Amino acid sequence: MNINSRMAMFISEDSKKHHTGTWCLFLYSSLCRTQVRSGRSGRYILSGPSPYDLSRPSCSDICADLRMPGPRFSDGDSAMARWPGSNLYFEIQILSFDSGSQLYSVLFKDGTEMNIKESDIRSLNIFRPKRGSASPSRRRSRSRTRSRSPGRTPTQGRSPARTPKTDPKSSPVVRDSRKGDILKVHLTPLKPQDFIVETRNGKDAITRHAKLYRESPVIQAEEELKVYEKQIKNQKVLRYIQRKEYFAESENKDVNKKFILNPEPTRNIVPVEKPVVEFGGAIGATLVMLSMPPLLYYLLHMCAQKDASLWNFYPHWTFRDLWESTVFGYFALWILLLELFYLLPIGPIAHGVPLATGKRLSYRINGLFALFFIGVLVAVLLYYKINLLYVYQHLHQFAASATLLSVILSAYLFVRSRKASQEELSAAGKSRNFIYTFFMGRELNPRIGKFDLKHFSAVHAALIGWVFINFIMLLAEMDIQQLESPSASMISVNAFQLFYVLHALWNQESMLSSLDIAHEGFGFMLAFGNLVWVPFAYSLQAAYLVKHPVEISWAVLGAVVAMNTFGYIIFRSANNQKNAFRRNPEDPRLSYLKSIPTSCGSPLLASGWWGFVRHPNYLGDIIMAWAWCLPCGFNDVLPYFYGFFLTGLLIHRVSRVEHRCRQKYSHDWDKYCHLVPYRILPYVY
Numbered sequence: 001m002n003i004n005s006r007m008a009m010f011i012s013e014d015s016k017k018h019h020t021g022t023w024c025l026f027l028y029s030s031l032c033r034t035q036v037r038s039g040r041s042g043r044y045i046l047s048g049p050s051p052y053d054l055s056r057p058s059c060s061d062i063c064a065d066l067r068m069p070g071p072r073f074s075d076g077d078s079a080m081a082r083w084p085g086s087n088l089y090f091e092i093q094i095l096s097f098d099s100g101s102q103l104y105s106v107l108f109k110d111g112t113e114m115n116i117k118e119s120d121i122r123s124l125n126i127f128r129p130k131r132g133s134a135s136p137s138r139r140r141s142r143s144r145t146r147s148r149s150p151g152r153t154p155t156q157g158r159s160p161a162r163t164p165k166t167d168p169k170s171s172p173v174v175r176d177s178r179k180g181d182i183l184k185v186h187l188t189p190l191k192p193q194d195f196i197v198e199t200r201n202g203k204d205a206i207t208r209h210a211k212l213y214r215e216s217p218v219i220q221a222e223e224e225l226k227v228y229e230k231q232i233k234n235q236k237v238l239r240y241i242q243r244k245e246y247f248a249e250s251e252n253k254d255v256n257k258k259f260i261l262n263p264e265p266t267r268n269i270v271p272v273e274k275p276v277v278e279f280g281g282a283i284g285a286t287l288v289m290l291s292m293p294p295l296l297y298y299l300l301h302m303c304a305q306k307d308a309s310l311w312n313f314y315p316h317w318t319f320r321d322l323w324e325s326t327v328f329g330y331f332a333l334w335i336l337l338l339e340l341f342y343l344l345p346i347g348p349i350a351h352g353v354p355l356a357t358g359k360r361l362s363y364r365i366n367g368l369f370a371l372f373f374i375g376v377l378v379a380v381l382l383y384y385k386i387n388l389l390y391v392y393q394h395l396h397q398f399a400a401s402a403t404l405l406s407v408i409l410s411a412y413l414f415v416r417s418r419k420a421s422q423e424e425l426s427a428a429g430k431s432r433n434f435i436y437t438f439f440m441g442r443e444l445n446p447r448i449g450k451f452d453l454k455h456f457s458a459v460h461a462a463l464i465g466w467v468f469i470n471f472i473m474l475l476a477e478m479d480i481q482q483l484e485s486p487s488a489s490m491i492s493v494n495a496f497q498l499f500y501v502l503h504a505l506w507n508q509e510s511m512l513s514s515l516d517i518a519h520e521g522f523g524f525m526l527a528f529g530n531l532v533w534v535p536f537a538y539s540l541q542a543a544y545l546v547k548h549p550v551e552i553s554w555a556v557l558g559a560v561v562a563m564n565t566f567g568y569i570i571f572r573s574a575n576n577q578k579n580a581f582r583r584n585p586e587d588p589r590l591s592y593l594k595s596i597p598t599s600c601g602s603p604l605l606a607s608g609w610w611g612f613v614r615h616p617n618y619l620g621d622i623i624m625a626w627a628w629c630l631p632c633g634f635n636d637v638l639p640y641f642y643g644f645f646l647t648g649l650l651i652h653r654v655s656r657v658e659h660r661c662r663q664k665y666s667h668d669w670d671k672y673c674h675l676v677p678y679r680i681l682p683y684v685y
C-alpha cells in the first residue's frame with residue numbers, strides 16, 4: 001500500500017470524526033513506516049511494524065494526544081505496553097498515572113512494575129481479533145536505510161511499498177485468524193542492526209525523537225532523524241551474530257514463533273518449562289538421599305574428634321548416640337517457635353513471581369523480626385543460665401531429629417501433591433518417577449492457609465537455624481577451651497556468616513525470584529537442605545573450631561576480612577544490579593548499563609557485573625565461602641568442606657539456571673553467552 005492510499009484510508013475513516021487528528025495522521029503516516037492495513041470492516045489493524053517504527057508514537061496515539069488532554073487509561077485498566085528496549089507488547093495493568101511526569105505506573109504480568117509513557121501503551125482492542133475483519137496481516141521487514149530518503153518531504157510520500165506476495169496459508173497469523181482465534185500480532189524479528197546493546201541514553205534518544213515527532217514541525221523532525229541516525233551509527237555497537245546467520249535463523253519457523261504475541265492468556269510470558277532430568281534422575285536422587293545424611297554425621301563426628309584428619313574415622317555409635325526422643329521434642333518445639341514467628345503479622349507483604357495461572361502469591365517478609373525475637377529469647381535463656389550447651393552436647397541427635405522431620409515433611413509433601421493441579425506442579429514434579437519427584441518435589445508452593453512451607457523452610461528454618469547453631473558453637477568453644485571470650489577465628493566465622501544471613505533477610509524480597517522459591521518444587525532436596533544441611537553442615541567451620549583452636553594473626557585476619565569484603569561487594573552489587581534492573585529496567589541509576597532486548601520481553605543485562613561473567617553473584621558467594629574457611633587454619637581439610645561444597649553446588653547450579661534461561665530466552669541467551677563467554681571466573685570457567 002503506498003502512502004497515498006494510506007492517506008486516503010485515514011481520511012475516509014478517522015477524519016470523519018476528528019479533523020485535527022486526520023491532518024496529524026496524514027503527516028505522521030507519511031513520515032513513519034507503520035503499515036496500517038484495512039480490514040473488511042474498514043477498521044485498522046496494527047499489522048506488525050518494524051521495531052523501529054514501534055518505538056515511535058502511533059497515529060492513534062497522536063490523535064489521542066490531540067483529542068484528550070487527560071490520561072487515556074484509568075487505574076486498573078488492562079492494556080498492552082511495549083517492553084522497554086524491545087518491540088514486544090505485553091499485557092499490563094495500569095496502577096496509576098502521574099500527571100507531573102505524565103507517566104503511567106504499570107504492572108506487567110511477570111510482576112515487573114515500571115513507569116511508562118502513554119505512547120508505549122496500546123489498548124487491548126488493537127490486539128484483539130476482529131471477526132471477519134482481518135485480512136491476512138503479514139508484516140514485511142524493511143531496512144531502515146531504505147525507508148527514509150533524506151530529501152523527501154512528507155507530502156511527497158514514498159515509492160509504493162512492495163509487499164511480497166507470499167502464500168497467506170503459510171503464515172501463522174493467517175492460520176489463526178482463519179480459525180477465528182485470537183489475532184496474533186506478528187512482530188518483526190529484530191534485524192542485526194537492532195542487536196546493538198543500547199545504553200539507556202540511546203533509548204532516551206529514541207524517546208526524545210518520538211517526542212519530537214509529536215511536538216515539532218515535520219521537516220524539523222526529519223532533520224532530527226538524520227542526526228539521530230548518525231548518532232546511532234557512531235554509537236559503540238556490539239553485534240552478536242553475523243547478518244547472514246541471523247537471517248538464516250529468523251527464517252526458521254520456530255524462531256518466528258517467538259515473535260508471535262498472543263495477548264490473551266496471561267501465562268504467555270511465563271515460560272513453559274520443559275521437564276529436564278536433573279541430578280542424574282532417579283539413580284542420582286537415590287544416591288544423594290542415601291549419602292547426604294551419613295556424610296553429615298561423618299562431618300560432625302570428625303569435627304568433634306581430636307584428630308580431624310579425614311581418614312581417622314572410627315565411629316563407635318550406638319542407636320542412642322543418634323536418637324533421643326527428648327531431643328526430637330526440643331527440635332519440634334524450635335520449629336514450632338519459628339513457625340509462630342513466621343506467622344506473626346509483622347513486616348511488609350511482598351509478591352512472588354507470577355505463577356502459571358498468572359497469579360502472584362503474597363509472602364510476609366518478617367525474617368529479620370524472627371531473627372531478632374530468637375536473639376532476644378537466647379539472651380533471656382542465657383540470663384537465666386539455661387544450659388544452651390545442651391544443643392552442642394546432643395548435636396548428632398538434633399541433626400538426626402532434623403533429618404527425621406525432613407523425611408516426614410517430604411512424605412507429607414509428596415502425598416499432598418497428588419491433589420495438586422498440573423499448574424501447581426514444578427517442571428520436574430511432572431515426571432512420573434516416584435523417587436525422582438520425591439527428591440525434586442512436585443508442588444511448587446505448598447501452603448497450609450497462609451503458611452508457605454517452602455518459603456518458611458528456606459528463610460526461617462535454614463538461615464535462622466544456621467546462625468543459631470553457629471552461636472551455640474561459639475558458646476561451646478568458650479566452655480571447652482575455657483576462654484573468657486571467643487577466639488578471633490570463631491568471632492570472624494560467626495560474624496561473616498551472621499552478616500551473610502542478615503543480608504539475605506534484609507533482601508528477603510529478592511529471594512522470592514530465586515531458582516528455589518520461584519521454580520523448584522518442594523521435596524526432599526529442599527526439605528533436607530533447609531532443615532538439616534544448612535544449619536548443621538554450613539556451621540561446620542564453627543563446629544571445627546570448638547575442639548581445634550586456631551591462632552590467627554591480625555595480618556591474616558585482616559587479609560581474610562578483605563577477602564570476605566571483596567566477595568561480598570561482588571555478591572551484593574551483582575544481585576543489586578540484577579534486582580534493580582528486573583524491578584525497573586528504566587531506572588536512571590542503571591542508565592550506564594547495557595542490555596540485550598529479548599524476544600520474551602525481559603531484557604538481559606550485558607554490562608556491569610553481568611557483562612563480566614554470567615553469574616557474578618555466584619563468584620562473590622564462592623569467594624566469601626573460601627574466606628569463611630580460612631580462619632580455621634591449614635591443619636585440616638575438614639573445615640574447607642564448605643568451600644568445596646558451595647563451589648560444587650554453584651557450578652552445578654550454573655547449568656541448571658542456564659538450562660532454564662536457554663528455554664526462556666532461546667537465541668537471545670546464546671547471544672548473551674556469546675557476548676559474555678565465561679560463567680563464573682573469566683578465562684577459567
Ligand SMILES: NC(=O)C1=CN([C@@H]2O[C@H](COP(=O)(O)OP(=O)(O)OC[C@H]3O[C@@H](n4cnc5c(N)ncnc54)[C@H](OP(=O)(O)O)[C@@H]3O)[C@@H](O)[C@H]2O)C=CC1
Nearest residue numbers: 513514515516578603604605606610617618621653657661
Ligand atoms: N549459600 C548457598 O548455599 C546458596 C546461595 N545461593 C545464592 O542465592 C542467590 C540466588 O541464586 P539463584 O536463584 O540460583 O541465581 P540468580 O539470582 O543468579 O538468578 C538466576 C536468574 O537471574 C536472571 N538472569 C540471569 N542472567 C541475567 C542477566 N544477564 N540479566 C538479567 N537477569 C539475568 C534469570 O532469571 P529471569 O530470567 O527470571 O530474570 C536467571 O534465571 C545467589 O546470589 C546465589 O549466590 C544460591 C544457592 C545456594
Ligand SMILES: CC(C)=CCC[C@@H](C)[C@H]1CC=C2C3=C(CC[C@@]21C)[C@@]1(C)CC[C@H](O)C(C)(C)[C@@H]1CC3
Nearest residue numbers: 288458462504511514516525526529530533534649
Ligand atoms: C543435592 C544437594 C547437594 C542437595 C542439597 C542442596 C541444598 C544444600 C541447597 C539447595 C538450595 C539451597 C538454598 C539455600 C541453601 C542451600 C540449599 C538448601 C539458600 C537457603 C541459601 C541462602 C540464599 O540466600 C537462598 C535463600 C537464596 C538459598 C535458597 C536455596
